[in-house]
Amino acid sequence: MIEIDINNYSITLKVSDEELAKRKEAWTPREPKVTTGYLARYASMVTSGNRGAILEIPTK
DSSP states (O other), rough: OOOEEEETTTTEEEOOOOHHHHHHHHOOOOOOOOHHHHHHHHHHOOGGGGGGGOOOOOOO
């Protein structure tokens, strides 16, 4: 359950810490659908949305 309080600008997750720990332990990342080509390159090197979702080429 998620509680959204518009007046106070808050979102509260109504799940116990034990349940969150259980879910975190059972979680496994999904395999990427695209593993080659420009889309795979973009996916591996793109910055987050709040940073503009641009390619950030690693420097040596």
